[in-house]
Amino acid sequence: MNFDLSALRQEFPFFSAHPEWIYLDNAAxxxxxxxxxxxxxxxxxxxxSNVHRSAHGLSQQATTAFETARTTVAQFLNARFSHEIIWTSGTTAGFNQLVFGLMGPVLQSGDRVLISSMEHHANIVPWHIHALPFGVELDVVPLTADHRFDMAAFEELLQLKPKVVSISHVSNALGHxxxxxxxxxxxxxAGAIVVLDGAQGIVWQRIDVQALDVDFYLFSGHKLYGPTGIGVLYGKTRYLALLRPLLGGGEMIKTVSFTQSSWNDLPYRLEAGTPNIAAAVGLGAAILWLQQQDLTAFQQHKTALVQRFYDGCKQIPLLDLLSGPTTNAGIVALNLKNEHPADLATLLDQQNIAVRAGTHCAMPLFNTMNVKGSVRFSFACYNSFDEVDRTLAALTTAVELLSE
Ligand SMILES: Cc1ncc(COP(=O)(O)O)c(C=O)c1O
Structure with missing residues (x-):
């Protein structure tokens, strides 16, 4: 490992407050x-102070801090313009704005949208609410036998000419x-507008939206070492300009009368009401912090943690592993044969190991895999090999208990 793990952990107050916990719920x-x-x-x-509104100096300072955070995000993603960064409260809110906004200007009855079997509900349910009732049809890229995105099937489905392709960068349930x-x-x-759900991908690798040529990229601050309550909807100017605002109210308007309103310029047009200013500032600080770290070393470390955990799990009888260790951003999903995932997670919780059990907001994925759910172990840069080994020992004991 080419970074100092104990120095890194000292930067995270949680670990000194709770040395007893092994936190493996990092995807959450x-x-x-x-x-x-x-x-x-x-x-x-x-x-x-509030931003963009008041004439006083404090408000101007707050506005500067808030807009500086937007510029930090724009530079981090290599967006062409700061106004291409729309603040949201998280990926879910971003998807609701995006799907609602596309309906009409881009999507009409009879148009098709292509998602994958691995999507989080945030990239499924907004289509159900805002698009399907108006005649849009949803196609789904299937999984390969090893629970990966089926590229051949994707290419075939593109022949149906979807207007929008919306895919997760990293599966939150499997880590692939x-x-x-x-x-x-x-x-x-194939002529589609492309959306990437970056909720899990943003922390895995540096994204250059221009090099990638992606039209929209969404993520949540809290999955990038930042606070909750803030997220980002990145979009190319020409597509953001098409979106109808989901929320109306203060700041998103140019003029309002009792009978009509005209809308503000980007990014404000899509940011009605008082934003989460402090959280935007916090996300800016998280990104500045991250830019001082060695992301490649973080990736290598997480890959090594997953491999070690995966190899250890292979030695434990009766475990079904749903994720593979290659091209995996740090998640291992598994089940103990014939047991409910919650039972395993509860036994681990009793040993202060934090994991998640269930269908991880990806219910259709579990139906596709024909399994009821999983126990998800998600690793971050600050986890250690020692934590992996202690978790494997606890898992072995839990499996023995449940198999008695
Ligand atoms: C892939 C993916 N998309 C979307 C979301 C939703 O993010 P949020 O709950 O922060 O809005 C998550 C959260 O787990 C996720 O993992």
Whole structure:
């Protein structure tokens, strides 16, 4: 490992507050470095004001902090313009805005949208609410036998000429990394607008939205070492300009009368109401922190953690492994034969090992795999090999108990 793990862990106050926990629920949310708390504290203590509204200096300071965070995100993603970064409250909110916004200007009755079997509900249910009732049809890329994105089937489904292709960068349930460069290239060649759900992908690798040529990329701050309540909908200007706002209210307008309103320019047009200013500042701080880290070393470390855990699980009888260790962003999903995943997770919880059990907001994926759910172990840069070994020991004991 070419970084100092114990120095890294010291930057995360959670670990000194709770040394007893092994936290392997990182796909649900990550812990935050002190730098994020400091930035948010500082904002509330010395700048707290609303943004874009008031004439006073404090509001101007708050606006500068807020807009600087937007620029930090734009530079992090290599977006062409800061106005291509729309603040949302998270990936879910971003998808609801996106799907609602596409309906009419881009999508009409009879049009097709292509998603995959691996999608999180955030990239399924908004289509059900905002698009299917208006005649849009949803096609689904199937899984290969080893629970991967079926590229051959994808290419065939592109022949149906979907107007939008919307795929997760990394599966939140299995950890498998999609070949996003190929997906974007093929989908664009077929004439589709391409959306990537980056909720899990953003922390795995540095994204260059221009090099990738993706039209929309969404993620949540809390899965990038930032706070909850903030997320990003990145879009190319020409597509964002088409989106109808989902939320109406203050700041998103240019003029309002009792009978009509006209809308503001990007990005404000899609950001009605008082935004989560402190959280935006916190996400900016998380990204600045991350830019000082060695992301390649983090990737290699997570890959090694997954491999070690996976190899250990292979030695434990009666475990069904749903994820493979290759091209995996840090997640191992498994089941104990004939047992409910919650039983295993409860026994691990009793030993202060935090994992998640269930269908992980990806119910259709589990139906496709024909399994009821899984126990999900998700690793982050701050996890150690020692934690992997202690988890394997606890898992062995739990499996013995449940198999008696
Ligand atoms: C792949 C994926 N998409 C979307 C989401 C939704 O993110 P949020 O709950 O932060 O809106 C998640 C959260 O787990 C996710 O993993």
């Amino acid at each position: 949310t990550l812990h935050k470095p002190q730098a994020v708390f400091d930035a948010m504290n500082e904002f509330y203590r010395s700048q707290n 990394i999609q070949q996003v460069a190929d997906i974007v290239r093929l989908a664009k060649a």
